[in-house]
Amino acid sequence: MKAMVLCSGGVDSTTCLGIAVDKYGAENVVALSIYYGQRHTKEIESADKVTEYYGVEHISLDLEKIFQYSDCSLLAHSDKEIPEESYAEQIKKTNGSPVSTYVPFRNGLFLSSAASIALKGVRLYIMGHTVMTRQEVHILIVVMNLTRQ
Secondary structure, X not given: OEEEXXXXXXXXXXXXXXXXXXXXXXXXXXXXXXXXXEOOOHHHHHHHHHHHHHOOEEEEEEOHHHHOOOOOOOEOOOOOOOOOOOHHXXXXXXXXXXXXXXXXXXXXXXXXXXXXXHHHOEEEEEEEEEEEOOOOEEEEEEEEEOOOO
């Protein structure tokens, strides 16, 4: 069984990658990293190091052109400042508009890309997201079985 982990190089995806390698073995895990024009390229550099450490196949995609018309502050071509305040504080100021750090349908594009690559024999898709409350931080691990039932 092959498992694909969306690997940004951050804590969430590194945790998911470690769990996948432990459960399925490095030879059965594929890591997918996606560059989308983000300012912080250290994410991709970290993903390279993490996947090398775990000894898994590493696929890198470049989706930068898809976001060339977005002025999201997280993108390298934007001249907007990245807000320092919390996401909740940003939302209060937008009057219903998206916050400046919103990358339009980013995770949906990641999932679509992963599903396309999964056709090469991947059966599980794994991703991790940080979920924060006022008191706690949790890593939400999502596993999707891509096999036909």
